[in-house]
Amino acid sequence: MSKPEILGSLRSSYTRVVRMVCEEKGIDYVLTETLRGAPELGRIHPFGKMPVLRDGDFELCESKAIASYLDRRFPGPQLIPDDPRLAALMEQWVSLVNTVMDATLLRTYFFAYAFPKTADGGPDQTTIEAVTPAVRTQLALLDKAVAPTGYLAGDRFTLADINLMPILYYIRQLPEGAAAIAPETDLGRYYARHAARVSFQRTMPPAGPPRRAAS
Numbered sequence: 001m002s003k004p005e006i007l008g009s010l011r012s013s014y015t016r017v018v019r020m021v022c023e024e025k026g027i028d029y030v031l032t033e034t035l036r037g038a039p040e041l042g043r044i045h046p047f048g049k050m051p052v053l054r055d056g057d058f059e060l061c062e063s064k065a066i067a068s069y070l071d072r073r074f075p076g077p078q079l080i081p082d083d084p085r086l087a088a089l090m091e092q093w094v095s096l097v098n099t100v101m102d103a104t105l106l107r108t109y110f111f112a113y114a115f116p117k118t119a120d121g122g123p124d125q126t127t128i129e130a131v132t133p134a135v136r137t138q139l140a141l142l143d144k145a146v147a148p149t150g151y152l153a154g155d156r157f158t159l160a161d162i163n164l165m166p167i168l169y170y171i172r173q174l175p176e177g178a179a180a181i182a183p184e185t186d187l188g189r190y191y192a193r194h195a196a197r198v199s200f201q202r203t204m205p206p207a208g209p210p211r212r213a214a215s
């Protein structure tokens with residue numbers, strides 16, 4: 001069996017999702033650290049985004065597609081449930097996160113702190129103030145979703161949880177995120193529980209200030 005190669009970045013949240021899938025399943029993979037805008041990405045992803053996958057002569061883009069492929073192709077714990085309802089709930093949460101929450105929480109809120117376009121390089125307060133109500137609403141929604149079982153889909157760890165954790169990792173470093181993911185909240189307990197997983201610990205981004213290739 002070939003050794004899958006992931007082209008992406010240690011600091012990229014979507015790259016971390018597919019790396020966590022590999023770690024959970026015990027897949028022997030290689031991460032090729034790749035810069036944003038690198039031509040190798042553009043050859044596989046039509047919009048040049050990371051991560052992309054090479055597995056033998058097979059090439060694939062989009063984190064959800066890559067994660068699904070790895071889950072089906074390799075042995076190890078199943079991250080996409082067989083049960084139709086559980087699988088649908090898992091898809092629902094991946095979709096909600098990837099189509100709405102990633103844009104709000106990471107690309108707008110986190111980026112306003114990490115990559116501000118302000119004259120003095122300080123946090124972009126205008127954007128932060130504008131997005132904070134949506135940040136609070138979305139984190140409250142997640143808090144409610146994980147309250148009953150400690151998971152997003154049913155009562156087991158799935159790709160939906162893997163897909164969310166790298167985003168929570170970044171935003172809990174910031175004031176509004178930290179408040180919503182405080183240890184006494186359901187979302188805080190959810191984060192602490194899943195952050196202890198080996199797959200999360202082994203995919204920790206390097207310490208230090210984020211760079212533009214990140215997230």
Ligand SMILES: N[C@@H](CCC(=O)N[C@@H](CS)C(=O)NCC(=O)O)C(=O)O
Nearest residue numbers: 012013014036049050062063064215
């Ligand atoms: N829908 C894509 C999104 C991937 C994505 O936005 N990746 C970010 C890094 S986490 C990226 O490539 N950013 C650089 C860019 O947009 O040029 C997926 O799920 O893989």
